[in-house]
Amino acid sequence: MPNTDLLPLLASGEIVSGQEIADALGVSRTAVWKQLNKLAEFGLDVESVKGKGYRLEGGLDLLDAAVIKGAMLPAASSLMSALDIHQSIGSTNAEAMAQVDAGVRSGYVCTAEQQSAGRGRRGRLWVSPYARNLYVSAVWEFQGGAAALEGMSLAVGVAVARALEACGVPSVQLKWPNDVLHEGAKLGGILLEMTGDAAGTCQVVVGIGLNVDMPAQYAGGIDQAWTDVKQVSGGERVARSELLAALLNELLPLLAGFEQEGFAHWRHAWEALDAFADTEVVLSSGEQKMAGTARGVDDRGALQLETSAAGIQAVFGGEISLRPKA
Numbered sequence: 001m002p003n004t005d006l007l008p009l010l011a012s013g014e015i016v017s018g019q020e021i022a023d024a025l026g027v028s029r030t031a032v033w034k035q036l037n038k039l040a041e042f043g044l045d046v047e048s049v050k051g052k053g054y055r056l057e058g059g060l061d062l063l064d065a066a067v068i069k070g071a072m073l074p075a076a077s078s079l080m081s082a083l084d085i086h087q088s089i090g091s092t093n094a095e096a097m098a099q100v101d102a103g104v105r106s107g108y109v110c111t112a113e114q115q116s117a118g119r120g121r122r123g124r125l126w127v128s129p130y131a132r133n134l135y136v137s138a139v140w141e142f143q144g145g146a147a148a149l150e151g152m153s154l155a156v157g158v159a160v161a162r163a164l165e166a167c168g169v170p171s172v173q174l175k176w177p178n179d180v181l182h183e184g185a186k187l188g189g190i191l192l193e194m195t196g197d198a199a200g201t202c203q204v205v206v207g208i209g210l211n212v213d214m215p216a217q218y219a220g221g222i223d224q225a226w227t228d229v230k231q232v233s234g235g236e237r238v239a240r241s242e243l244l245a246a247l248l249n250e251l252l253p254l255l256a257g258f259e260q261e262g263f264a265h266w267r268h269a270w271e272a273l274d275a276f277a278d279t280e281v282v283l284s285s286g287e288q289k290m291a292g293t294a295r296g297v298d299d300r301g302a303l304q305l306e307t308s309a310a311g312i313q314a315v316f317g318g319e320i321s322l323r324p325k326a
Helices: 008-009 017-025 029-042 066-073 091-100 145-149 154-168 217-220 240-261 265-272
Strands: 047-049 053-057 082-089 107-116 133-143 173-175 179-182 185-196 202-210 280-285 288-297 301-305 311-317 321-324
Touching: 008 017, 017 029, 017 053, 017 145, 053 301, 082 091, 082 240, 091 107, 091 202, 133 145, 133 240, 133 311, 145 202, 145 240, 154 179, 154 185, 154 202, 154 240, 154 265, 179 217, 179 288, 202 240, 202 321, 265 288, 265 311, 280 301
Parallel strands: 082 107
Antiparallel strands: 047 053, 107 133, 133 202, 173 179, 179 185, 185 202, 280 288, 280 321, 288 301, 301 311
16 A cells, blocks of 8 residues: 555645655655555556656645534534545445444544445446545434435435535536436436334435546546536636535534434425426336436425326335436
């Protein structure tokens, strides 16, 4: 594993001499060279400038726990029991689930600079380059089992949209049941996983992935139209630590109140952001397909699909994909 103490020294994108790095780390120049080469494990390409030193072109926007906590509002920070920031991890959701098994409960937050096995819905790979996007998972405990969680992924989508708005990101839309879009391109996604008693006390891991500054060379791993915060913001960089703080300011109070309020509290806010309101859509689940017109959602978060044969029927999430009708 590379020496991650190197990264803050290179984060500015400016040239730093090998001797400066060696002095800062208290190691030899040879050790510096070896560690710089190991940064390739993170997908980072360090440029060697002859006679001057080393640099990471474009620099790095590293997550900073002090900045994150400093930008959180008291109503949210009081709900966060722990903040774990990892350099590289399989997936933040998997780590959060492991922490639940180890005894953590409400308010645990896990984030990472990079995921090696990030996951979206339906087992899809979530492309996760180092220090470019946001990958975050939060744990909360509920007493009412699965029934208390209906519509939660939609409510979390509203929280994500509000966090983006708070950071000056132009308006986004939501796609049932858990995608964040901008002008039809995917900006982020939400993945909920539950453990415990499906009819009683359970723990939920809420995973959120947001494209912030996705390098173009990673686009080949994405199987749909996508965008990122930087593009949406006209090329302006939004600091990842500040964006994460804004997200936690919205997410943690939502989780704390959701069992009492339910999705009904969030329904109208979600419908105001619905990317496919009154649009002809096709729902797919395996080989099964169903076409109709999307008419918003009900108080449980079920899609209201209108068909000529059956009128309006409620469709719940799960392993269902929604696409506009061609």
